[in-house]
Amino acid sequence: MQLNQPARTTARRENLAERIHSQLKEDILSFRLLPGDRFSESEIAERMDASRTPVRQALYQLEREGYLEVRFRSGWQVRAFDxxxxxxxxxxxxxxxxxxxxxxxxxxxxxxxxxxxxxxxxxxxxxxxxxxxxxxxxxxxxxxxxxxxxxxxxxxxxxxxxxxxxxxxxxxxxxxxxxxxxxxxxxxxxxxxxxxxxxxxxxxxxxxxxxxxxxxxxxxxxxxxxxxxxxxxxxxxxxxxxxxx
CATH class of the missing domain: 1.20.120.530 (GntR ligand-binding domain-like)
Structure with missing residues (x-):
């Protein structure tokens, strides 16, 4: 059964969000992003050549996992290594x-x-x-x-x-x-x-x-x-x- 266009779009977005999540997580644990570093969704979107929707999905997943914290006035920040x-x-x-x-x-x-x-x-x-x-x-x-x-x-x-x-x-x-x-x-x-x-x-x-x-x-x-x-x-x-x- 073939997926319709909206379903294909959703699947691509989820796959992209997972790739962004994996890359950022590796950057954090490899200390390419240091505890205390701050960045915006726009910066990540530009770096990953992606729209802000999958970027936001990836960032909130990293927040749930304890790697990031959101600063509503100043973007995102890497948590101290735990x-x-x-x-x-x-x-x-x-x-x-x-x-x-x-x-x-x-x-x-x-x-x-x-x-x-x-x-x-x-x-x-x-x-x-x-x-x-x-x-x-x-x-x-x-x-x-x-x-x-x-x-x-x-x-x-x-x-x-x-x-x-x-x-x-x-x-x-x-x-x-x-x-x-x-x-x-x-x-x-x-x-x-x-x-x-x-x-x-x-x-x-x-x-x-x-x-x-x-x-x-x-x-x-x-x-x-x-x-x-x-x-x-x-x-x-x-x-x-x-x-x-």
């Missing part, structure tokens, strides 16, 4: 993944558990020569690893909530995959977690998972603080206005 919020999201992620591991170790899991564990073992328990070395690619595989573990636990609401959390921390989690050392550790730690799950060693599997996520979180925090410091120094050396180019 480390406490990301700590809370990581804590919730840990709760869900620890429960998933419990179910997998005790056999209280979904019907695809064996298939998923085999799939993950074949991907991660490999010699160094067979490991991927591109950070962006390993990042995507890493997210899939954690999502598949939760999916294998067999609770659709857990899977949905976990996927939502992963989406909300995705851009900042990429910062953990910029050094070769972290890529190697990801392979090693995933393989060890899977080994303990397959052996039914609940305590060991959960401990390894916890250490793995905590190490990643610490690395992300360290890199984020470094990037924020660098961005602030560059901002002091340049114009006092937000960089929207």
């Amino acid at each position: 480390f406490a919020r990301f700590e809370e999201l990581y804590e919730l992620r840990i709760v869900l993944e620890m429960e998933a591991v419990r179910r997998l170790c005790t056999g209280d899991s979904g019907p695809v558990a064996h298939e998923v564990l085999t799939e993950l073992h074949d991907l991660w328990a490999v010699p160094p020569a067979q490991r991927h070395t591109q950070g962006d690619h390993v990042f995507m595989l890493d997210e899939r690893f954690h999502c598949r573990l939760v999916e294998a636990a067999g609770n659709s609401e857990m899977t949905r909530l976990h996927a939502d959390i992963c989406e909300r921390i995705r851009v900042i989690r990429k910062l953990d995959f910029e050094r070769a050392e972290r890529l190697e550790k990801t392979y090693q730690e995933h393989a060890m977690i899977l080994q303990q799950i397959n052996a039914g060693n609940l305590q060991a599997a959960q401990q390894l998972l916890l250490e793995h996520i905590e190490a990643s979180k610490a690395e992300v925090r360290k890199v984020t603080l470094h990037m924020l410091q660098q961005a602030r120094q560059q901002a002091l050396q340049g114009p006092e206005t937000a960089t929207l180019s």
Whole structure:
């Protein structure tokens, strides 16, 4: 069935709003837009070569997610970076993944558990020569690893909530995959977690998972603080206005 013209227009606008949202979110989390930076809808529309309607949709979505605040007399402003919020999201992620591991170790899991564990073992328990070395690619595989573990636990609401959390921390989690050392550790730690799950060693599997996520979180925090410091120094050396180019 073909969409009529108004429906096609609405779909295009929504797709454009999503692209604008994704770009601005990445700009904020990569500190191309700094906490405190201000801008107008018109500036974003000009930068994105878009009308103000999809821009406004994207900005209000970012406001709901806690990245922006609207100043009705002076446009929009980037909120201060909220480390406490990301700590809370990581804590919730840990709760869900620890429960998933419990179910997998005790056999209280979904019907695809064996298939998923085999799939993950074949991907991660490999010699160094067979490991991927591109950070962006390993990042995507890493997210899939954690999502598949939760999916294998067999609770659709857990899977949905976990996927939502992963989406909300995705851009900042990429910062953990910029050094070769972290890529190697990801392979090693995933393989060890899977080994303990397959052996039914609940305590060991959960401990390894916890250490793995905590190490990643610490690395992300360290890199984020470094990037924020660098961005602030560059901002002091340049114009006092937000960089929207």
